[in-house]
Amino acid sequence: QVQLVQSGAEVKKPGASVKVSCKASGYPFTRYFMHWVRQAPGQGLEWMGIINPSGGSTSYAQKFQGRVTMTRDTSTSTVYMELSSLRSDDTAVYYCTSGCSGGRCYPDYWGQGTLVTVSS
């Protein structure tokens, strides 16, 4: 079955960077685009961007342009999301999500989430 397994919780200081991984299994890695979505404590969902595991092309939400980098390693079926210049309001659970429901390919598989805490 499809599984997206994310790396563990992180605690970072303001100004630092964090790199979260998402290892996919149960399907051909390059078949589905991978999205990243985050959720601050008690808040709603926020889309960060998307990566095509096949060619590595990316598209980022305007809010994160210049601070986020999404990459992939096809040899390990893993996607990475790196966020730099961390601030306290970047404290959130970060999810990877992939799959394809419908012609527009809505992602329907989610990782378990990775809590990133930014605190001095």
Added chain:
Amino acid sequence: QSALTQPASVSGSPGQSITISCTGTSSDVGGYNYVSWYQQHPGKAPKLMIYDVSNRPSGVSNRFSGSKSGNTASLTISGLQAEDEADYYCSSYTGSFLFGTGTKVTVL
């Protein structure tokens, strides 16, 4: 882009039907049939419940249905059950995802 607007909370008794609204603009909800709905239980990842306004992924109960009129989309849950108590988010998927503000559904 501002988040799509949802009511903060909706409640209903078991067996009843409830409807959650999701209001956007002609640039997102109103302009395309790319509305989806997600259910999220506390501490869990979201789950896709509806896509393309009214389609259900395999395995999702037919008690969940979606519709759209103008710039407002709606999710209806019929035959409300205790397990439906969760947060629900709408989204518009037009190249990027724009999510709604979220609605907490309480089963009385």
